[in-house]
Every structure is written in structure tokens, then in C-alpha cells.
Amino acid sequence: MTTLAVSRTRATTAAGIGAVLFALSTGAGAEGFNIGAYQCGEECHQPEFEIWEASPHQASFYKFDAPSDELQEKMDAILAAVGDEYMSDSETCTTCHFTLVQEEEGEIPWVDSGPSCESCHGAGSEHQPVHSEKERDYDERMAEAESLGMIRPHMKFAIAENCNGCHAMARDEVDGDTISSLLDAGHPINPDFELVQYSQGSVKHRFYPPDTSVNADMTEPELANLYVQGQAAALVAATASLDKSGHADYQAAMQQRIDTARAALAGVPGADAFLADPTASNAQSLIDALDGQDLTGAVGDRLPSPDSYIQTE
Numbered sequence: 612m613t614t615l616a617v618s619r620t621r622a623t624t625a626a627g628i629g630a631v632l633f634a635l636s637t638g639a640g641a642e643g644f645n646i647g648a649y650q651c652g653e654e655c656h657q658p659e660f661e662i663w664e665a666s667p668h669q670a671s672f673y674k675f676d677a678p679s680d681e682l683q684e685k686m687d688a689i690l691a692a693v694g695d696e697y698m699s700d701s702e703t704c705t706t707c708h709f710t711l712v713q714e715e716e717g718e719i720p721w722v723d724s725g726p727s728c729e730s731c732h733g734a735g736s737e738h739q740p741v742h743s744e745k746e747r748d749y750d751e752r753m754a755e756a757e758s759l760g761m762i763r764p765h766m767k768f769a770i771a772e773n774c775n776g777c778h779a780m781a782r783d784e785v786d787g788d789t790i791s792s793l794l795d796a797g798h799p800i801n802p803d804f805e806l807v808q809y810s811q812g813s814v815k816h817r818f819y820p821p822d823t824s825v826n827a828d829m830t831e832p833e834l835a836n837l838y839v840q841g842q843a844a845a846l847v848a849a850t851a852s853l854d855k856s857g858h859a860d861y862q863a864a865m866q867q868r869i870d871t872a873r874a875a876l877a878g879v880p881g882a883d884a885f886l887a888d889p890t891a892s893n894a895q896s897l898i899d900a901l902d903g904q905d906l907t908g909a910v911g912d913r914l915p916s917p918d919s920y921i922q923t924e
């Protein structure tokens with residue numbers, strides 16, 4: 612089912628990851644397709660693009676494109692476990708490690724980069740043209756873009772759901788048997804992913820008005836709110852995924868995430884209903900109810916220290 616050809620990717624000229632085109636069994640669906648970080652960054656979002664290019668997500672693309680011998684060995688073992696030969700060619704790996712991009716509906720997607728804008732903000736083919744209609748009222752076109760699948764910056768929980776999809780192996784595309792095979796072959800699973808620590812280091816891009824030249828730090832109340840949303844998303848993902856794979860490492864990691872999130876959310880005003888039934892819709896109700904509240908009193912002393920924010924290696 613695989614088609615190999617040379618792509619016109621701008622991401623890399625090396626003969627590795629970026630130089631492979633391949634077909635997927637799943638075509639572009641109603642949710643549209645990715646247009647790629649280079650489209651987002653070329654004319655408009657340069658500051659965010661520069662941050663992303665230097666982030667661990669794009670660094671990992673280069674890492675896997677030119678792996679050390681040790682990394683190559685790890686990759687080969689994991690690939691063998693799912694019956695594939697190249698990461699850029701493996702539907703399993705591309706789900707989390709790369710951004711598959713196309714220019715038109717129905718076109719065969721190519722590996723354009725590591726996880727990128729659309730991995731977090733939603734595939735752009737449908738929403739990008741609408742969000743860019745600059746002659747229109749801002750709020751109106753953004754609301755329409757949101758209805759077309761754009762995950763906007765204020766939608767922290769929805770973004771966190773995407774982080775967890777990859778970082779907690781919670782994505783629907785990855786079934787339990789695949790998770791078990793990956794873990795058996797030495798794929799890492801990180802029970803300690805926490806949104807503030809992982810998003811406020813070199814992943815952070817916050818070029819908001821009034822001074823859009825500054826990548827601003829969050830205030831304490833903003834950090835506290837983000838922390839709560841991240842823990843809520845972690846609890847939802849880990850609870851929903853717990854039964855996905857019976858693999859002991861996976862079970863242990865998910866149970867650790869559940870315990871951590873429950874401790875993190877203890878005492879958050881109004882959290883009891885969500886903690887009793889940790890679904891995404893209950894999380895969203897909690898988050899809506901907490902909107903505008905200062906949660907530093909409830910969780911301020913649980914926030915990770917800025918020294919621990921993760922920077923690109």
C-alpha cells in the first residue's frame with residue numbers, strides 16, 4: 612500500500628524522513644487535512660513559527676531524520692514490533708511523530724515536519740481560509756473558524772486533549788495491541804507529562820496584544836488555571852485509556868497519572884462532580900465554571916517551578 616516518491620517538502624533536504632511520500636489507508640475526512648507549519652508561518656505567524664522551529668517538536672524531527680546509532684537501534688526495534696520499516700512510512704509512528712501535509716483534498720499526504728501548529732490547533736484546510744478573511748469582523752470569522760475545527764488559543768482544555776493524545780498514547784488511532792507492542796519494544800511512556808511544565812518552556816508562544824513583539828509569561832492566576840485544565844485533561848485521558856492496553860507499564864503509567872491528577876485537583880472549587888465522573892464534558896463544565904476565578908489559593912503551591920519548564924535539548 613505504500614508509494615515511495617520524492618516529495619517537495621521544504622522541511623529538509625536530507626534523504627531521510629522528509630524525502631518520502633506515502634499513501635495512507637485513511638483519506639482526508641470531513642475534518643479536513645493539514646496544510647503544514649510552513650503555510651502557517653510563511654506570511655503570517657512568523658514569531659510563532661520561529662518558536663516552534665526551535666521547539667522540541669521540530670527538534671525531534673531532525674533527531675529522527677539523522678539518528679545516532681543508539682537511537683536508530685531503538686527505532687528499528689520499535690518499528691519491527693509493529694511490522695514497519697521506516698518511521699515516515701509507518702502509520703503508527705506518523706500519527707504522533709510527524710505532521711502529514713497535503714495541498715489538495717484527495718492528494719497523497721507527505722511528511723512535512725514534526726508535530727506542529729495543526730497537531731495542537733486542529734487541521735487547517737477548512738478553518739485556515741476563514742480565519743484569514745481579514746476584511747471580516749474578527750470575532751465573527753474566528754467563531755466560524757472554530758466551528759470548522761480550529762482549536763483556538765483560549766481553548767486550553769481542547770489543546771491539552773491533543774497533547775495527551777500523543778503524550779499519553781491516548782489517541783483513537785492507536786489501539787491497545789499497538790500500544791502493547793510499542794511498549795514491549797522499548798517505546799517510552801511518560802507518566803509525568805504536566806501541561807504547565809511542558810508548555811511554558813520552549814513550546815511557549817504568547818505574542819498577545821498590547822505588545823505583540825513579546826513572548827509573554829503567564830501570570831500566576833493564568834498558570835493556576837492552565838494547571839487545572841491540564842490536570843483535568845490528564846485525568847480524562849488516563850481514565851478513558853486505562854482499559855485500552857493491559858500492558859503493565861501502560862496500566863502503571865495511567866494509574867500514576869490518575870493519582871497525580873486527583874491529588875492536583877483536590878480542593879479545587881466545584882471539582883467534586885468532575886472527580887466523581889471524569890468525562891470530557893464534566894471537565895468542560897468545571898472549566899467553564901472556573902472561568903475568571905483566581906485559583907492560586909487552591910493550587911498555587913502545586914505549580915511546577917519555572918526552573919523545571921522543559922526546554923529544547
Ligand code: HEC
Binds near residue numbers: 698703776781
Ligand atoms: C501515541 C503517540 C506515539 C506513537 C504512536 C509513537 N510514538 Fe514514539 N514517542 C511519542 C512521544 C510522546 C515520545 C516522547 C517520549 C514520551 O514523552 O513518552 C516518543 C518517543 C519515542 C522514542 C524515544 C526517542 C529518544 O530520543 O529516546 C522513539 C525511539 C520512538 N518514539 C519511536 C517511535 C516509533 C518507531 C513509532 C512507530 C512504530 C512510534 N514512536 C510511535 C509518541 C508516540
Ligand code: HEC
Binds near residue numbers: 726728
Ligand atoms: C504543542 C502545541 C502547539 C503547537 C505545536 C503550536 N501551538 Fe500555538 N498555541 C498553543 C497553546 C497551548 C496556545 C495558548 C497560549 C496561551 O494562551 O497561553 C497557543 C497559542 C497560539 C496563538 C496565540 C498566541 C500568539 O502567539 O499570538 C497563535 C497565533 C498560535 N498559537 C499559532 C501557532 C502557530 C502558527 C503554530 C505553528 C508554527 C503553533 N501555534 C504551534 C499550542 C501549540
Ligand code: HEC
Binds near residue numbers: 774
Ligand atoms: C501529534 C502528537 C503530539 C502533540 C499533539 C503534542 N506533542 Fe509534544 N511531543 C510529541 C513527540 C513525538 C515528541 C518528541 C519525542 C522525542 O523527540 O523523542 C514531543 C516532545 C515534547 C516535549 C519535549 C519533552 C519530551 O517529552 O520529549 C515537550 C515539552 C512537549 N512535547 C510538550 C507538548 C505540549 C505541551 C503539547 C500540547 C500543548 C504537546 N507536546 C502536544 C508529540 C506531540
